[in-house]
Every structure is written in C-alpha cells, then in structure tokens.
Amino acid sequence: MDVILLQLLNGLDKGGAYALIALGLTLIFGTLGVVNFAHGALFMLGAFCAVSFNALLGLDVVTVDETQTTAWGTPLEVRTPYVEAYLGDFGAWILNYSVPVSILIAIPVMLLVGFIMERGLIKHFYKRAHADQILVTFGLAIVLQEIIKSIYGANPIPQAAPVAVRGAADIGALFGFDPGVIVYPYWRMVYLAFAGVMIAGVFAFLQFTTFGMVVRAGMADRDTVGLLGINIERRFTIVFAIAAVVAGLAGVMYTPILPPDYHMGMDFLVLSFVVVVVGGMGSLSGAVLAGFLLGILQSFASMNEVKAIFPGIDQIIIYLVAVIVLLVRPRGLMGRKGVMEN
Amino acid sequence: MSLIRKPLNRRSILRAGAVGGAALATPTIFTSKVWSAGYLNEPTGAEVILGFNVPQTGAYADEGADELRAYQLAVKHLNGEGDGGMLNTFSSKALQGNGVNGKKVAYVTGDTQTKSDAARASAKRMIEKDGAVMITGGSSSGVAIAVQSLCQEAGVIFMAGLTHSNDTTGKDKRKNGFRHFFNTEMSGAALAPVLKNAFGTDRTAYHLTADYTWGWSQEGSIKKYTEGMGWNTAAAVRTPLGAGDFSQYITPVLNSGADVLVLNHYGKDMVNSLTQAVQFGLRDKQVNGKDFAIVVPLYSRLMAQGAGENVKGIFGSTNWHWSLQDEGSKAFVKSFGQEYGFPPSQAAHTTYCQALLYADAAQRAGTFEPCALAAALEGFEFDGMGNGPTLYRAEDHQCFKDVLVVKGKENPSSQFDVLEVVEVTPRSQVEYPAEMLGGELGACNNGA
Numbered sequence: 001m002d003v004i005l006l007q008l009l010n011g012l013d014k015g016g017a018y019a020l021i022a023l024g025l026t027l028i029f030g031t032l033g034v035v036n037f038a039h040g041a042l043f044m045l046g047a048f049c050a051v052s053f054n055a056l057l058g059l060d061v062v063t064v065d066e067t068q069t070t071a072w073g074t075p076l077e078v079r080t081p082y083v084e085a086y087l088g089d090f091g092a093w094i095l096n097y098s099v100p101v102s103i104l105i106a107i108p109v110m111l112l113v114g115f116i117m118e119r120g121l122i123k124h125f126y127k128r129a130h131a132d133q134i135l136v137t138f139g140l141a142i143v144l145q146e147i148i149k150s151i152y153g154a155n156p157i158p159q160a161a162p163v164a165v166r167g168a169a170d171i172g173a174l175f176g177f178d179p180g181v182i183v184y185p186y187w188r189m190v191y192l193a194f195a196g197v198m199i200a201g202v203f204a205f206l207q208f209t210t211f212g213m214v215v216r217a218g219m220a221d222r223d224t225v226g227l228l229g230i231n232i233e234r235r236f237t238i239v240f241a242i243a244a245v246v247a248g249l250a251g252v253m254y255t256p257i258l259p260p261d262y263h264m265g266m267d268f269l270v271l272s273f274v275v276v277v278v279g280g281m282g283s284l285s286g287a288v289l290a291g292f293l294l295g296i297l298q299s300f301a302s303m304n305e306v307k308a309i310f311p312g313i314d315q316i317i318i319y320l321v322a323v324i325v326l327l328v329r330p331r332g333l334m335g336r337k338g339v340m341e342n
Numbered sequence: 343m344s345l346i347r348k349p350l351n352r353r354s355i356l357r358a359g360a361v362g363g364a365a366l367a368t369p370t371i372f373t374s375k376v377w378s379a380g381y382l383n384e385p386t387g388a389e390v391i392l393g394f395n396v397p398q399t400g401a402y403a404d405e406g407a408d409e410l411r412a413y414q415l416a417v418k419h420l421n422g423e424g425d426g427g428m429l430n431t432f433s434s435k436a437l438q439g440n441g442v443n444g445k446k447v448a449y450v451t452g453d454t455q456t457k458s459d460a461a462r463a464s465a466k467r468m469i470e471k472d473g474a475v476m477i478t479g480g481s482s483s484g485v486a487i488a489v490q491s492l493c494q495e496a497g498v499i500f501m502a503g504l505t506h507s508n509d510t511t512g513k514d515k516r517k518n519g520f521r522h523f524f525n526t527e528m529s530g531a532a533l534a535p536v537l538k539n540a541f542g543t544d545r546t547a548y549h550l551t552a553d554y555t556w557g558w559s560q561e562g563s564i565k566k567y568t569e570g571m572g573w574n575t576a577a578a579v580r581t582p583l584g585a586g587d588f589s590q591y592i593t594p595v596l597n598s599g600a601d602v603l604v605l606n607h608y609g610k611d612m613v614n615s616l617t618q619a620v621q622f623g624l625r626d627k628q629v630n631g632k633d634f635a636i637v638v639p640l641y642s643r644l645m646a647q648g649a650g651e652n653v654k655g656i657f658g659s660t661n662w663h664w665s666l667q668d669e670g671s672k673a674f675v676k677s678f679g680q681e682y683g684f685p686p687s688q689a690a691h692t693t694y695c696q697a698l699l700y701a702d703a704a705q706r707a708g709t710f711e712p713c714a715l716a717a718a719l720e721g722f723e724f725d726g727m728g729n730g731p732t733l734y735r736a737e738d739h740q741c742f743k744d745v746l747v748v749k750g751k752e753n754p755s756s757q758f759d760v761l762e763v764v765e766v767t768p769r770s771q772v773e774y775p776a777e778m779l780g781g782e783l784g785a786c787n788n789g790a
Contacts (some may be wrong), residue, residue, distance in 0.1 A: 006593040014587060071664060071672075072679020156401045156610050158617065158648060168623035180628065185621040188589075258586050258610055259613065259648075267586060302590035304577055313592070315582060 007299040013188040015295025016195030020250035021286035022275040024243035030219045030282040034301040037137040040269025041144040046248025048262035053102035114244025156259035161187040280335025380496040381711045382789025383475045389448040393474030400456035402481035405689040412690035416697035427677035431670040431726035436705040458488035483507030483556035490519035497789020502697040504689045507559040511740035512779030517786040520739045529659040530563035532745035532767035543572035548600035553580040560606045576600040588615040601629040602749040613648040646760040653750030662691040671728040713786040737776035
C-alpha cells in the first residue's frame with residue numbers, strides 16, 4: 001500500500017508538468033488550429049529565465065585576500081554577490097528565493113516571447129497544412145535551443161529550492177504509517193500545488209471572463225465569432241502569449257527538480273504531445289486528465305514488481321497507453337467531434 | 343627509315359603493357375609506404391599531429407572541456423613553453439621540452455558528443471584527413487571502447503581518457519590501446535574496506551545503475567566486493583542513460599529494506615540521481631536502526647560541484663585529486679591553476695598524463711611507429727605523476743597505481759574544495775591477475 005501511495009505521489013508532480021505543457025499546447029491548437037512543436041522550447045525558455053535571474057543575482061564583487069593563497073600560488077579571491085553586499089539580509093533572502101521570485105521576471109518575458117512568436121511567425125501559417133506548421137515550429141524549437149546552448153553551454157545548471165522547502169515531509173506518519181516509509185520532498189509538493197493553481201487559473205479565466213467566453217466561442221466556431229465583428233485574431237495572439245506563460249512558469253518551477261539544460265524542452269515535448277493525443281485534441285480538460293494519468297502510469301511502470309513481469313515497461317508505457325486509447329477511443333479520452341478529422 | 347609498319351603481335355603487346363604498367367605505377371611506388379618507415383601517418387614535416395577526441399557537447403561536456411585544457415597544457419609543456427608542469431617531476435627524463443623526436447607537437451580536436459558513432463567519425467576524420475598519429479580522449483567507456491577498436495583497425499595508438507569500465511582493458515582490450523585511468527574492479531577493491539569501517543558488515547545495498555557498459559561493470563564490481571564482506575544486495579535496478587527525473591526509481595528504495603543506496607551513475611545522471619535521492623530524505627533516513635548511507639563509487643570533483651551540498655559525507659573513489667601533496671600533483675595543480683584560474687579535475691589529470699606518457703614512449707622508442715611505441719609503454723614503470731609508483735602492465739595495457747577513496751566535505755572552504763581524501767589505497771591492494779577480466783590484446787597494427 002505504502003509503495004503504491006509513494007508512486008502515486010511521484011506520478012502526480014510529473015503529471016503536473018505534463019499537464020501544464022499539454023494545457024498550453026491544447027489551448028493553442030484549439031484556438032489557433034496550430035500544431036506547435038516549439039511549445040517544449042517555451043518550457044525550456046521559462047526554466048532559463050530562472051537560470052538567468054540566478055546568474056544575475058550571482059554577479060559578484062571580487063576582493064583579493066593577500067594573506068591567503070590558492071593551491072596554485074595566486075592570492076585568494078573572495079567573491080561576494082553584489083545583491084548581498086548592497087542589500088544585506090534582504091539580498092540573501094532574494095538569493096535564497098531566486099526560483100520563485102524569478103516567476104516575476106518570467107511572466108513579462110514569456111508574454112513577450114509568445115507575442116513575438118505568434119506575430120512574427122506563427123500567424124503566417126494559420127491557413128497552411130498541419131505538416132507545414134509542424135515543420136516551421138520544430139525548426140523554431142531547434143533555433144531556440146541552439147541559442148540557449150550557445151549562451152549557457154550544454155550542461156545542466158542546478159537551481160536550488162529555498163532552504164525552507166529543501167527537505168522531505170514524512171507524509172506517511174500523518175496517516176498512520178511507520179515513520180520514514182512515505183516521505184515526499186517539500187518542493188515537489190509546492191510544484192504540485194503550483195500546477196493545480198495554474199490549471200485552475202486557466203480554467204477560471206476561460207470560464208468566468210468575457211475574454212475567456214469569446215475565446216471558447218472562437219474555439220467552437222471561429223468564423224461565426226468573426227462575423228459578429230469581434231477581432232478574434234487579436235484575442236488569439238493573447239491566448240498564444242498566455243499559453244507561453246503557462247509553459248514558461250511550469251519550466252521555472254521545475255528547475256529545482258530537474259537541473260535545466262538546452263534539451264529539456266524536447267524531452268518533454270514528445271511526451272506532452274502524447275498527452276494531448278491521449279486526452280483528445282482540443283480538449284483542455286482531456287489534456288489535464290491525460291497529463292496526470294500518464295505521469296502516474298509512468299511511475300507505476302517503474303516499480304520493480306511491475307518490471308519483473310514486463311521488463312522495460314517503464315520505457316514504453318506512455319506510448320503503449322496511447323496506442324490502446326487511440327484504438328478504443330480514436331478521438332482520445334475527451335476529444336471533440338470534428339477536431340482534426342477533416 | 344623503313345616505311346614498312348611493323349605488325350602488332352603478342353610479344354609487342356606484352357612488352358608495351360609491361361612498360362606502360364611500370365610507368366603508371368612509378369609515382370605510387372615512390373610515394374607509397376613501402377619505401378617509407380611503413381606506418382600510418384608517419385610525420386614527415388617539422389610537426390607531429392596528435393588527435394584530441396573529447397566530448398565538447400553532451401552529458402560529459404564539462405569533463406571534455408577540462409580534458410582539452412589539460413591536453414593543450416601538455417602540448418605547451420612538450421614544446422618547451424610554460425613551467426614544464428609534471429615534466430619536472432616525471433621519473434623518465436627522456437623528454438627535454440623541445441618537442442618529441444625533434445618534431446614540434448601540434449594537435450587537432452574532435453567532438454565525441456559522448457556518442458560512440460560521433461566519436462568514431464571524429465577519430466576517423468582526424469586520422470584520415472588531419473594525419474593524426476595518435477588519438478586520445480573520451481569521457482565514456484562506450485565511446486572509449488568504440489574508438490579503441492577503430493584505432494586498432496586503422497593502425498594508430500589510442501591513449502584512453504576518462505573510461506572506468508573493466509571492459510576497456512578487459513574483454514575489449516586491444517594491442518593499440520592504453521589506459522591510465524583506474525577501473526571499476528579497482529574502485530570496488532579500494533572502497534570495500536573503507537565502507538566496512540564506516541558502515542559495518544551487516545548492510546543491505548540497493549543499486550541504481552546506468553544501463554550501459556560502464557554501469558554494468560561498476561555494479562558487478564561493487565556487488566562482488568560488498569557481498570564479499572557480508573553485505574546483501576536488495577535489488578539492482580537499471581536506469582536509462584540521461585533519465586533526468588530519477589524519482590520513480592528512488593521511491594522504491596524507501597521501502598526495500600535497503601540501508602545503503604549505491605548510485606552507479608556518472609556525470610549529469612549522477613548529479614540528478616544524487617540530488618533527488620537527498621531530496622527524498624534518504625541521507626537523513628534510518629533503517630533497521632542504522633543511518634541510511636549513499637555511495638557514489640566513481641566520483642569526480644566536477645560532478646561533486648554540480649551536486650553541491652548534496653555530496654556532503656558521501657563516499658566514493660577517484661583516480662586523482664588536486665589536494666594531493668606529492669611533488670607531481672603540486673606541479674600539475676600549480677601549472678594548470680595558473681593557466682586557467684582553477685584546479686584540474688581527475689579527467690584533466692589522466693589526459694595530461696596520457697599525453698606525456700605517449701610522448702615519452704615515442705621519445706624513448708625514437709619513433710612514432712605504433713608497434714615500437716607500444717613496446718616502449720608495455721611494462722613501463724614510472725613515478726612523479728601524482729599517483730605514486732605506477733606500472734603500465736604489458737598483459738592488458740592497464741595502469742596500476744594507488745587509488746583514492748574520497749568523501750564529500752562537510753565544510754568546504756571554496757567551490758572547488760568539495761571532496762576530501764580519506765584513504766590512499768595502495769597499488770598492491772587493487773591489483774588483480776590480467777586474465778581475470780578476459781579478452782585478448784591481439785596483434786599490433788601500424789596501419790601499413
């Protein structure tokens with residue numbers, strides 16, 4: 001029982017990341033009709049907003065301590081970050097909370113990136129075949145990751161969670177299990193809660209605002225909304241930018257779990273597309289459901305008991321589920337009729 | 343002058359054919375290796391070209407960058423520039439800092455991308471296009487074995503870089519290949535007594551293992567030595583290379599009954615798996631009344647830096663560490679530190695040594711001919727290169743020297759000061775019979 005609970009928890013945070021990326025993908029596909037293969041790159045760009053902010057905070061003033069020497073005989077350099085030197089305790093606090101604080105940087109950056117991507121490139125491909133859209137967005141993803149690689153190199157750059165949430169909570173003890181049997185890192189709980197808030201926020205925005213209502217109407221029948229005199233294209237630009245922010249923030253908060261590198265977007269993109277297909281093309285709730293479902297299944301498939309019966313199942317479970325779902329429900333779990341069927 | 347045309351007959355056609363054939367073959371005969379010393383890429387000008395094949399991208403790019411720095415420093419020292427580094431402490435005095443065999447040392451580089459096919463392609467390019475007479479480098483056993491095999495087929499010497507699998511000088515050893523770095527068998531032999539002292543003999547280990555040749559080799563060696571001292575093995579789980587998130591492999595450890603987690607991971611995988619294991623509270627856990635322990639059998643300072651404070655108190659083994667106080671290590675650290683502003687890694691150390699050992703063998707042999715050079719390296723005893731008295735064993739081309747057992751430092755004084763040496767395991771304790779790991783060296787190939 002405790003093993004199952006652990007893998008369930010484990011799958012939830014992974015599923016949270018899948019769901020957040022798939023949510024943005026579905027939002028873009030449902031509104032703009034564009035298959036965006038650059039969406040994983042937006043997740044990666046968000047993560048590098050956190051890296052950049054941390055690097056900025058890490059700029060330091062160097063003082064030479066002539067009384068000490070290094071092992072190679074030069075005077076010892078003592079480095080103190082400017083932010084700590086000038087802001088004292090507040091500077092140290094910002095350094096400690098650099099990952100969550102970098103959300104404030106990532107929101108405008110990702111809005112801008114989304115706006116430029118949509119106006120500069122994507123809009124020219126609205127009426128083109130899906131194959132053209134896939135090619136151009138995939139090319140864009142490669143360009144973006146190569147830019148990041150040229151600036152930050154190829155290696156992962158670890159980001160620390162704030163000290164207060166670095167350990168793990170003994171969740172099992174709360175529910176009567178033996179101490180230490182079910183422990184779960186605090187930051188993963190923070191991520192799970194964050195994913196929940198983001199998903200709820202996007203749904204609430206679409207459900208309870210006039211803007212959201214127009215977007216939903218546009219998703220259902222774009223031409224009719226246009227005939228009513230509403231500039232649906234401008235709203236769709238904003239939707240694209242919002243999707244970019246959702247993916248970017250998912251990336252920012254994932255950095256303490258997985259040290260980001262230039263390729264992380266591509267690693268998540270393939271899985272997220274499977275999530276979208278399993279959930280049903282164009283279905284927001286389907287994307288969220290499939291995200292969590294596949295994250296949890298992936299965790300269960302990694303259990304030794306399961307792998308003893310099906311060796312290597314952890315590597316293929318997601319694709320196996322996708323095949324089964326598409327055979328049984330060709331539109332996915334919650335797919336809408338008519339989407340990508342013409 | 344006769345106006346009568348001689349008719350073509352069998353004899354005249356044969357004569358003309360022989361003369362024509364000889365004329366056509368003349369340029370090839372005089373330029374072919376038949377008339378030269380008879381080996382591939384024999385340097386004919388004022389320079390000898392070495393091929394440095396290191397990962398400049400991919401999972402082991404950090405190690406690759408440090409390897410390249412060390413090679414460039416070695417070339418400087420061989421050509422008489424800089425302070426000479428370990429040339430001053432090396433027991434062999436054949437090299438004088440005026441090049442090798444009267445030729446200035448030059449180099450070309452390749453990017454292995456930490457992929458066997460890319461590594462073979464770049465090595466092939468350096469041999470065929472750039473005329474490299476020796477290939478060295480690599481930061482993965484899969485890559486090293488693939489390139490070693492290519493060099494054997496091509497007929498050049500391969501001086502392996504950072505490769506730790508037993509197979510490199512075991513079942514996949516080659517007459518043209520040489521390894522200075524230690525291997526998983528030596529790691530197991532060196533670590534076991536230290537682990538026994540630290541954690542006792544009543545322990546149960548859980549292995550997470552990178553699913554490729556090096557991971558399997560290390561898992562096998564560590565299991566052999568820990569089970570030999572009484573430990574049990576709860577499970578040995580293979581993880582895909584570059585898995586990123588290891589949480590689904592770590593959570594089963596919590597309830598497995600194991601009280602030791604052995605991470606047979608290296609590079610980015612080790613940084614991620616160790617960080618996540620610590621995040622899941624394994625380092626602070628108690629099982630069966632004992633403190634849970636994590637062991638990283640192969641450590642490097644670069645990885646330890648990437649994992650940050652998660653390495654504190656965690657045991658592992660390493661080929662060399664910059665804090666060593668012998669004359670060779672001090673000379674190398676001084677030279678490298680002054681050149682680049684930070685201390686060298688073990689990857690830098692082993693590749694620097696390999697470059698110097700190759701050059702020294704060529705100087706002693708008086709030629710770059712691979713087979714003569716291999717003979718000069720086989721059974722070569724040396725000292726002054728940071729690991730104490732060392733033997734390049736003739737039977738398997740493996741270096742035998744002291745092995746370091748290290749531990750993540752509790753109170754590091756700088757970003758480089760993350761590991762402390764807790765034991766220098768003497769060479770005699772890590773030696774094993776050459777036939778134990780199998781394989782055949784085969785015959786030397788000089789490419790002629």
